[in-house]
Amino acid sequence: MATLAFIGLGNMGYPMAGHLANHGHSVRVYNRTPARTAQWLSEYQGEGFDNISHTVRHCDAVILCVGRDDDVRDILTGQHNAIAAMNPGTLIIDHTTTSAHLAEEMASAAKNAGLRFSDAPVSGGQQGAINGQLSLMVGCDSRDYDEIQRLTAAYTRTIERMGEIGSGQKTKMVNQICVAGLIQALAEGLHFAEKAGLDRDKVMSVISQGAAGSWQMSNRHQTMIAGEYQHGFAIDWMRKDLDICLEEAHRSNTELPVTALVNHYYQELQSMGAGRLDTSALLLRLQNKDES
Template identity: 50%
Template sequence: MSNRSYEAITPRRVAFLGLGVMGHPMAGHLARAGHHVTVYNRTASKAEAWAEEYGGSAAPTPAAAAAGADIVLACVGNDADLRSVVLGETGAFKGMKRGAIFVDHTTASADVARELHGEALRLGLNFIDAPVSGGQAGAVNGLLTVMCGGDAEPFEAIQPVAMAFSKAVTRVGESGAGQLAKMVNQVCIAGVVQGLAEAIAFGQKAGLDMKQVLDVIGKGAAQSWQMDNRGKTMVDDQFEFGFAVDWMRKDLGLVLDEARHNGAKLPLTALVDQFYADVQAMGGRRWDTSSLIRRLK
């Protein structure tokens, strides 16, 4: 966990559902910022270990975690996981008090965001879709970028709370807009990483010292986050840096599904998605997304 400082705000009663590589440190930042945090995780031992580490409490169900909370945050795997922690007799909506706000940090579909937003309003609750960018390092260091969709008033209430683990928390539109913005983010990453992979592979075939070349071109128009943070590890054939190929394929599947509905043409994204399928077939399901270069060697 980083040693970041936290802006003083009124402590809130919050719940956090899902303590994976992202959720565990995100919930930790909320506790360190002074909020009263109750956590839930499908594997109960992880919730108990979190509570012991941070001094919060663990609950046996999402509904129990959400009981009495002003804000309930979640970061789980996909649409099905999200529905499982939100809906039903043990779901968060069952335990939330009227007027409470559910903030979903899962990268999920815009459709499920709109569905749960509608159900929340029916129950007198609020729902904000709020996927994040920045990966595991961003979560640990409290430097995530959060893209939010939903109603303005609840967004304004959750923004200062979410800043505990973020460098920016921005409302980009109505319900579902946060998920759509995250899709834009993933399209950009897919294209940049493929271009970087081809460039490095080309330079290596040409006999260049690619670490030196990356230092040079990284000071010019080719510079990118991916080049700065993944270029030299790609040269070294190292792919153990967080965001896994399996997760990227899930995200690109959401993008391509949405494009089929809205008519967007995404030829490069579809191609890179298939390149990631090749990486999976090579045994790289848990390699990070920069492993695209493995196809070219």
């Protein structure tokens, strides 16, 4: 068992840190909202801190699950400068979805301080975090991979080392590119079925068993038909991720026409005040277009 610092108790990080505590690790938690830390401590065994430097001191590994590039930078090398407080050799596991450039920058800063860094974004959503069934895409030094596997086993269903630093983030970009296209296609299919006067539940029941089937179809079509959009990853976060994908594609001179289009549709939903709805609200956009 290890002494672990877990920074970021959001919808994903809260249950992930809980799995680590239940697995027998000594878990030290920090969240920028102290009430969230107090709530976590009421459910799990661990220590809570109100200072990041104190949280990470004397830990075997420091795990981050926060929001954006700037959040990670602020924690590790910026205002909180957590890197300066870590013992030499400490392993940093960053589950935040960020740019590959940020991962490379943080890895360089960690190496200069005698630390180890890995980018390990996750897929599986809040439900996957709650159930301990997340997929991890890891960019790291090959010598650190076994330790990352062991430390994240409490909430991992699938884990794979994708290559050197930044490879995990680039793989997560592929994930988001594929998901965005799938959700838009599902929204269009449901919208077409409705306009054609079909029983959408029956349509989904039939086609989900064939070539059109997907996780999105199986898990989101019923809530989309019901007009319920509080069941997963928020549009605001998807926009952040797709912006990262498109910036990386621009650097590598790669065309992502469908991704760019869906990103624009999510921008439209944000302008409608729907940024906190889940990503399947692409159907809502189509329905609103009809009404207008």
